[in-house]
Amino acid sequence: MSTVHTEIVTPAGKIFSGEVHMVSVRAKSGELGILPHHIPLVAPLEIAQVRLKHEDEKIVDYAAVHGGFIQVSRDAITILSEAAEMKNDIDVERAKKAKEEAEHQLSTLHESSEGYPEALLKLKRANLRLDTAAIADPVAES
Template identity: 45%
Template sequence: MTVELVSVERRLWSGNARFVIARTTVGEVGILPGHQPMLAQLEEAGTVRIDGTDGAKNTIAVHGGFLSVSAERVSILAEFAEHAGEIDVERARRALDRADDSDDGKAAKARAEARLRAAEAR
């Protein structure tokens, strides 16, 4: 199936994949070729894993956006996204340590946790 993951700033991944896992607001979804068409909102701070047909596993931290699935195509439109290899782990840990219990602090904590999950997956 053809998969494309883009953020507001850039295209992060495009190509053929055999499997996609994404966290949506209603739970985690696994997508194989021929999947039932669907449209879902991505979790505010989650990860997407794309298993390419070349065997490479690509993990990307994604913050907000949408997932659109048809029988042979997956489009992921994120507000912000980072490849696992681009994540500054120390910076994410500091952000996690600084997060407080305010709404903004909870959102920052969720984003830092998503970045760390993505970085650990690489």
């Protein structure tokens, strides 16, 4: 089974760098599953989980990626995002607090209010962090 070098990079630095068998992401155009030797592409990403399946398919890493882009070449995959966290690096208490703050902001704003889109984005990011952190054991589904 072959692998492809994959990196997840933020302005703060690399949060993941390694060889994986498959990368699953949610692009703006839909779900993508990328294997080694995939055709080159560049695609904008949604705020969503990224799944990194290793050569031993029972080992899977998860990351919460807050948008950005994926760039695929024949021998490398790079995910560039303004913010991203690996599952084990997520501060659950901070994410819970951010969720509560966003929900409170949304409850006090009308959809046409100036701060509404930012509060909605904050809620989406907090929920992504919490959902990613809640993934049980990083083992591939059978």
